[in-house]
Amino acid sequence: AQSSARPGRWVAAPPGVALGALLTRQRQELEQAELASALLAEEYRAEASEPAVHDLVEVVTGAAAVARRLHQVRLGAASEVCALVTGKPVAVTGTEEGSEERAASRGVVHRVVVEREVLSLPSGILELSAALGRDERCRVVDRVPTKLVIADGTTAMVPLTGRGAEPAALVVHASGLLESLTGLFEAVWREALPLRLGAGGCGVREEGVGPDATDLEILSLLLAGLTDASVAKQLELGLRTVQRRVKGLMELTGVSTRLQLGWHAYERGWVARSGPQAVTGTTATPGTTATAPRTLAAPGAAVTPSAPPAAPPSAQVAGVR
Numbered sequence: 001a002q003s004s005a006r007p008g009r010w011v012a013a014p015p016g017v018a019l020g021a022l023l024t025r026q027r028q029e030l031e032q033a034e035l036a037s038a039l040l041a042e043e044y045r046a047e048a049s050e051p052a053v054h055d056l057v058e059v060v061t062g063a064a065a066v067a068r069r070l071h072q073v074r075l076g077a078a079s080e081v082c083a084l085v086t087g088k089p090v091a092v093t094g095t096e097e098g099s100e101e102r103a104a105s106r107g108v109v110h111r112v113v114v115e116r117e118v119l120s121l122p123s124g125i126l127e128l129s130a131a132l133g134r135d136e137r138c139r140v141v142d143r144v145p146t147k148l149v150i151a152d153g154t155t156a157m158v159p160l161t162g163r164g165a166e167p168a169a170l171v172v173h174a175s176g177l178l179e180s181l182t183g184l185f186e187a188v189w190r191e192a193l194p195l196r197l198g199a200g201g202c203g204v205r206e207e208g209v210g211p212d213a214t215d216l217e218i219l220s221l222l223l224a225g226l227t228d229a230s231v232a233k234q235l236e237l238g239l240r241t242v243q244r245r246v247k248g249l250m251e252l253t254g255v256s257t258r259l260q261l262g263w264h265a266y267e268r269g270w271v272a273r274s275g276p277q278a279v280t281g282t283t284a285t286p287g288t289t290a291t292a293p294r295t296l297a298a299p300g301a302a303v304t305p306s307a308p309p310a311a312p313p314s315a316q317v318a319g320v321r
Helices: 015-049 063-075 099-105 116-120 124-133 176-191 213-223 228-235 239-253 257-269
Strands: 057-061 078-083 109-115 136-141 148-151 153-161 168-172
Touching: 057 063, 063 148, 063 153, 063 168, 078 176, 099 109, 109 116, 109 124, 109 176, 116 124, 116 136, 116 257, 124 136, 136 176, 136 257, 148 176, 168 176, 213 228, 213 239, 213 257, 228 239, 239 257
Parallel strands: 078 109, 109 136
Antiparallel strands: 057 168, 078 148, 148 153, 153 168
């Protein structure tokens, strides 16, 4: 600093006074740099937490590449493979390179819905017979919207190109799109009919796997308000037999509750829609008229009547005596 006693001469000043302003300015600049660095780090973390598009969807092109990727998807399944199979010969096939057999040998559950057209293909019955022989659960429907394979609910594969183009497919990982594809499969599965093959190798549709006379009697009594134990006593069956048959009806209709079973029984005509006439081929249980459909009781529980929307005023339970 300049000396006040001797103009034109410089003398030493206290460091705290001389450097204080400089240190304050540099400290402010450092704080601003730290703030900018923190903002950049936050933006980086936000970007890193959002998966890139290629991490959610893969595009696979070429017949060999599609077949290889499908093979990997199937073999990578640990618990379940769900598939929709069309009758059109596209790259994403229902059986590829023996991957189904390998997955089934590891205990992987297979649920497959095939178009009815598949049954008319030269190798259709043979492949379905092999699938049923591996204890795969197969159902049939008039038409499926697209060919689809889902492994463990975490990876899906669908065809990408149409007829005449180079085979290509999308591999979809965990995302909203995968959830939509899973929902599509479950909707088709619920509407499809269980498939079994007769001795002649023909696909047996609903008439072959629908409720038999005993099933209709059980359903009739449950809809009338009887408990499982009462039904078993009335029909001289074991309690477990009654419960097993009810479970079979639930699997047949693709439902998880007895309330849903009651509604599907009405929709499928197991409970007559109107008037005293029962389902074709059966007769109404004598003296059994209910507001349809009633809620099927849980084992050992009573029943509370529950009418579906837009149901007719009354419907008679179909049964065989």
